[in-house]
Amino acid sequence: MQISSVSRVRAIHRHIARLVAVDAAFMPIFERMESELMEAEAAESTDPVIQARMISKARMISEARRSRQA
Structure with a gap:
């Protein structure tokens, strides 16, 4: 069965969130x-x-x- x-x-999102809690440098990845x-x-x-809302967000x-990178 494929995930x-x-x-x-x-x-992955959850894992990166844990990294952000330790070091804010991971925020762009999060x-x-x-x-x-x-x-x-x-x-x-x-x-x-729901599709439109998620795509918009x-x-x-x-x-x-x-805009922060510019």
């Missing part, structure tokens, strides 16, 4: 994983409203991350 994409991303988790959850959802996180 779902959401399950894998969620596990933010990226946050965005990827939302996208993965949207892809697995059958509800178009993921884009907001990505745009905020990019």
Whole structure:
């Protein structure tokens, strides 16, 4: 049995969160994983409203991350 994409991303997300608790230098990775988790959850959802919300939130996180890097 193959682990779902959401399950894998969620596990990585949780691991990175633990790293952030120890060292804030991991925050950019956490933010990226946050965005990827939302996208993965949207892809697995059958509800178009949930999909749109998750995609919107993921884009907001990505745009905020990019604006801080500029």
